[in-house]
Amino acid sequence: MDNLPLSGIKVLDLTLVLAGPTCGRTLAQYGAEVIKIDPDHRIPGLTPWIDVGRGKKSICLNITKKGGLEAFLKLAETADVIIEGFRKGVTDRLGIGYTELKKKNPKIVYASINCFGQSGPWSLRPGFEQNAQAATGIQVRNSGGISYYPRTATYTLNDYGTGLAAAYAVILALIERQKTGKGQRVEAALTYTSANLSGGFHTFNDEYNHKQNTNDFHSGRINRFPADKPGAVRRGGRQPGLKGTNMFNRLYETKNGWLFLSAPISYQVKMMIPMAGYLNNVPEFSHIAELAHTSFAGMTDKDPEEEMYKIFLTQTTEYWINLLHKHGIEAVKNTSSEEIFNDEYNHERKMIMRQDYENWGTVTWSGNPVSINSNEPFNVSPPQFGEHTFDVLKDVGISENEIKNLIESGAIPETVPINLK
Structure with a gap:
């Protein structure tokens, strides 16, 4: 040491x-x-x-x-x-x-x-x-x-x-x-x-708030989607910076679990339509861009997000992640603690550590949040x-x-x- x-x-x-x-x-x-x-x-x-x-x-x-x-x-x-x-x-x-x-x-x-x-x-x-x-x-x-x-x-x-x-x-x-x-x-x-750690929720500018009509931001109200909508991510109003949800940045339930879809997106509604184009090359979602256009234009009552929710339910988490990754769209499986600790990849990158100790038996724990060039004493035993x-x-x-x-x-x-x- x-x-x-x-x-x-x-x-x-x-x-x-x-x-x-x-x-x-x-x-x-x-x-x-x-x-x-x-x-x-x-x-x-x-x-x-x-x-x-x-x-x-x-x-x-x-x-x-x-x-x-x-x-x-x-x-x-x-x-x-x-x-x-x-x-x-x-x-x-x-x-x-x-x-x-x-x-x-x-x-x-x-x-x-x-x-x-x-x-x-x-x-x-x-x-x-x-x-x-x-x-x-x-x-x-x-x-x-x-x-x-x-x-x-x-x-x-x-x-x-x-x-x-x-x-x-x-x-x-x-x-x-x-x-x-x-x-x-x-x-x-x-x-x-x-x-x-929740600094974005406490960052406030009177002029910005007035122009953007974001009085709901600090009160914690939901901007567009109700909190009880399946998989909805809670957030404030149209605040600066990415805080949570829209149809391209939210949890979706699949046939065997949940994933988080995280496509590049702006919270400005006018940007939602071109962003839907990210999904155009994925056959199951090729109609979403047009649906988003008609929905935001008030030409249909059909909800594009609800349509995406139904589509994700038809296949497994693994299927969707593999498919979306092929098209450069990020999606991450929602994992349990047991899955995290049993994934050898997490041990290889030292996010999860495991060691056998004479006094304690096999112990697992999370690794250090930062890495430095010198050798870190990961395998130090509790006294x-x-x-x-x-x-x-x-x-x-x-x-x-x-x-x-x-x-x-x-x-x-x-x-x-x-x-x-």
């Missing part, structure tokens, strides 16, 4: 759940020594541990017990980065806040991760993935708009996204430290990530819970006698590792 970009960087990871641990895992995958610190009574779930615990060392340390805080401060004096995910003010009460730690280690980069940020009236509120979705409009957008019941997004885009954003902030702070010799505090928040406790403490000069005192006070367990299975 000495050839990796973050080799030599020491990180203390005090975080919980997914967002913070994802930050630590990301730093570990690029060479940082990441030490995950948990009290022995805070046993993590097995699946998140295997997912976001990979590449880290694990120690059990309760800083609220006698000697625990002093042991942590010794670790902090030798660290480059600390990641914490507590509510605002908690670390200060525990004696491990940024103001206190930078006195002992002016070069420390201190990353704070929560739901609502470190400032403003919501900064003291707890929050998780679904809270961030609700606060930034995702659940309204995911339902089709304000006329429909809000619906949560079932994937944790903000947890994982915030972890990556926090890692990005840490790396920027480390780069700046090379110039100034000083550390700093950085922050990431689930709501910041959520707003950023056993607390397995590095004694070694890490000894490395910072804590003696055998002090370790015995920590055990007696309950600051560390007598026996590690602790089995999560």
Whole structure:
């Protein structure tokens, strides 16, 4: 791991759940020594541990017990980065806040991760993935708009996204430290990530909105197709940029599943007719261009999109994808998680990873979102819970006698590792 970009960087990871641990895992995958610190009574779930615990060392340390805080401060004096995910003010009460730690280690980069940020009236509120979705409009957008019941997004885009954003902030702070010799505090928040990832829905220009009559855009209303239409993709009005649907950019059900058709298209209705020409060379759709022309001209009540929907139902997903690809039209099969993990092509391109571990058996996980020239430690094993406790403490000069005192006070367990299975 000495050839990796973050080799030599020491990180203390005090975080919980997914967002913070994802930050630590990301730093570990690029060479940082990441030490995950948990009290022995805070046993993590097995699946998140295997997912976001990979590449880290694990120690059990309760800083609220006698000697625990002093042991942590010794670790902090030798660290480059600390990641914490507590509510605002908690670390200060525990004696491990940024103001206190930078006195002992002016070069420390201190990353704070929560739901609502470190400032403003919501900064003291707890929050998780679904809270961030609700606060930034995702659940309204995911339902089709304000006329429909809000619906949560079932994937944790903000947890994982915030972890990556926090890692990005840490790396920027480390780069700046090379110039100034000083550390700093950085922050990431689930709501910041959520707003950023859905940025197009929050980008607004009064003049453009007035000219295009797009008042429905930010309210989340559907522009042309009802939300309950089979396979309809939810979007706002005629907003700038590709956001979702028309008859050439939407989900279609097939004889044995679903696919997403993605032909080049403009949202201006006047462009819909020539774009239908993309399908002219596909026999099954050769009449769609003419139908689109008469439909948009108001010469027929027949819906060209509904006609396409019926056509797609006549053949399998594989048939349509092969046919459309021959004519240069992009279409993608809707796949399940099982299909993704069983597709060897995904393993070859390292989008999906698989490894056999002595302690965990066969483990699969998603690969890194970016690739660099140096060898990435994809096959790093998750640690056993607390397995590095004694070694890490000894490395910072804590003696055998002090370790015995920590055990007696309950600051560390007598026996590690602790089995999560």
